[in-house]
Amino acid sequence: xxxxxxxxxxxxxxxxxxxxxxxxxxxxxxxxxxxxxxxxxxxxxxxxxxxxxxxxxxxxxxxxxxxxxxxxxxxxxxxxxxxxxxxxxxxxxxxxxxxxxxxxxxxxxxxxxxxxxxxxxxxxxxxxxxxxxxxxxxxxxxxxxxxxxxxxxxxxxxxxxxxxxxxxxxxxxxxxxxxxxxxxxxxxxxxxxxxxxxxxxxxxxxxxxxxxxxxxxxxxxxxxxxxxxxxxxxxxxxxxxxxxxxxxxxxxxxxxxxxxxxxxxxxxxxxxxxxxxxxxxxxxxxxxxxxxxxxxxxxxxxxxxxxxxxxxxxxxxxxxxxxxxxxxxxxxxxxxxxxxxxxxxxxxxxxxxxxxxxxxxxxxxxxxxxxxxxxxxxxxxxxxxxxxxxxxxxxxxxxxxxxxxxxxxxxxxxxxxxxx
Numbered sequence: 001x002x003x004x005x006x007x008x009x010x011x012x013x014x015x016x017x018x019x020x021x022x023x024x025x026x027x028x029x030x031x032x033x034x035x036x037x038x039x040x041x042x043x044x045x046x047x048x049x050x051x052x053x054x055x056x057x058x059x060x061x062x063x064x065x066x067x068x069x070x071x072x073x074x075x076x077x078x079x080x081x082x083x084x085x086x087x088x089x090x091x092x093x094x095x096x097x098x099x100x101x102x103x104x105x106x107x108x109x110x111x112x113x114x115x116x117x118x119x120x121x122x123x124x125x126x127x128x129x130x131x132x133x134x135x136x137x138x139x140x141x142x143x144x145x146x147x148x149x150x151x152x153x154x155x156x157x158x159x160x161x162x163x164x165x166x167x168x169x170x171x172x173x174x175x176x177x178x179x180x181x182x183x184x185x186x187x188x189x190x191x192x193x194x195x196x197x198x199x200x201x202x203x204x205x206x207x208x209x210x211x212x213x214x215x216x217x218x219x220x221x222x223x224x225x226x227x228x229x230x231x232x233x234x235x236x237x238x239x240x241x242x243x244x245x246x247x248x249x250x251x252x253x254x255x256x257x258x259x260x261x262x263x264x265x266x267x268x269x270x271x272x273x274x275x276x277x278x279x280x281x282x283x284x285x286x287x288x289x290x291x292x293x294x295x296x297x298x299x300x301x302x303x304x305x306x307x308x309x310x311x312x313x314x315x316x317x318x319x320x321x322x323x324x325x326x327x328x329x330x331x332x333x334x335x336x337x338x339x340x341x342x343x344x345x346x347x348x349x350x351x352x353x354x355x356x357x358x359x360x361x362x363x364x365x366x367x368x369x370x371x372x373x374x375x376x377x378x379x380x381x382x383x384x385x386x387x388x389x390x391x392x393x394x395x396x397x398x399x400x401x402x403x404x405x406x407x408x409x410x411x412x413x414x415x416x417x418x419x420x
Contacts, residue, residue: 030058032346035116035126037106037284039063039091041328042315043132044418045335046342051097054343060124061094062116064105065161068419071191072328072362073411074160078168079201081367087160093420106284111308128342131296132315132331133282134159135190138294141278143253148275153256158190158276167274171202174272177212181270183251183261185278186220188295190316190326193226193373195219195276197363200231203239204366215243218261218268220250226325227363227371227395234365234399251275281317291319300386301379302341302351303334312338321386324377325359332414333357355379357386359393362407370403371396 031054036047039061047061068089076082091101105119109131115123137156139146148154155167174180180202184195199217206213224231224245235243246265253262254275261268261275280294288305290297296313297306300321305311314334316326324330337355344351360374376392379385396403 028056031056032127033058033125034060034128034130034342034346035124036061036130036132037109037116038132038134038282038315039065039068039101040132040134040315040331041414041418042331042335042338043130044068044091044094045332046130046132046314046339047099047335048094048097048418049336049339050342051099053339054347055098057343057346058100059098060100060102061091062102062104062106062118062124063091064103064119066103067091068415069160070328070411070415071158071160071194072414073408074157074164075194075198075201076364076367077160077164078157078171078198079205079367080168081201084161084165089415089419091419109284109287109311111311114310127310128346129311130338130342131285131288131311131313131317132335133285133313133317135279135281135316135326136283137277138280139277141185142251142275144256145251145254145275145277148254148256148273151256154254154273154275156276157274158194158279170272171205174210174213176210178210178271179214179216179269180206180272181216181218181261181268181274183218183249183273183275184220185276186250187225188320188326189276189279191328191361192325193231193361193363196224196227196231197365198274199243200234200239200363200365201367203235203242206242207239213242216268216270217243217245218249218251218263219245219247222247226361227373230371230396230399231363231365234369234371238366279316281313285313285317288313295319299384301355301381301384302345303338304341312342314338321377323375323388324386325361327359327361329359329361329414330357332418333359335418353379353381355386356389360410362403362410364404364407365399368401368404369399370401370407371399372403372407 070087108117155163157163157167249263251261288296303312315331374393376389377386380387
């Protein structure tokens, strides 16, 4: 299959230590050097498919973490239905495709020299650069929060890993009858339905093990931003009286000593807080931020930065096209589109005229039932952006157990697609 045919098929189907090297080059000089920063859903996928579709490339992935830990499915760790180890995967599979994996942190990008500077290793030269840095947090937007997170009193757990495990332990230690508050930042943020899924599965845990407890959802937005009807129906029918939803409650200050979150509406006291901070593009992409002082602007045919030629940015870090969520599925799709675009540019071919990407977001409302939202996005050359294909996607008609199986199978499939 030609790579663009494969791209279309795969999108439709999916509804300083070093690992490996470009062994299949056979000692010949590469036709180009591509460095990928960030080994999440976007970066890992881009690195893998660059080598699958053009083995003559030298591809280096820079990732500071030893293992990939999936944010999708991680809310089930909080409810006790999954263990963090079930969501943790190695990067060794990429080496089998000839990707060189460098465990280090990219600290800066030298556009003039076309080099990526590392915290420990020597600078990496590139012909094309793909930046998939995920998100960083704007702790300064919530006074007192940085210190509370640093001390371990508050966990945001919005990057799956140690904080996920720590928050689970805090929930287990919460007395029956305690109050747990989840704070949601104003959109856009990573995974629009994620906080509401979190509220759902924690409510199930409370219902089963701490029935006198209460869960407050302090939403900085004027309403539930994704799957509103489905979440509200699940909360009313499965957890009546357990979840209290408060819109327009953006947390602006946290008093750790008094256990009080101050919003523009009222002060809220709780026994345990999960404050999800406002977000922006990951730190290494800061020089390319051009939208609302938070996100990186890109052109959507090949995800090239609007301010830095030769640098492609994908995943949660970008200013999304209309209707495009910040999700793992989207980042995986970005990775394939950018791999195709980079190969085209390094081999003198035209970019794909109308890239198409898809998205499905599954949300657990209990450990047995799931709802979803889906969409398809096509590049519009006239509008120069990705637009939602009319009539595509949609919502679940109701929560159901079959989609729980789909969600878990989807996770296994996308992990393998990016990393195996």
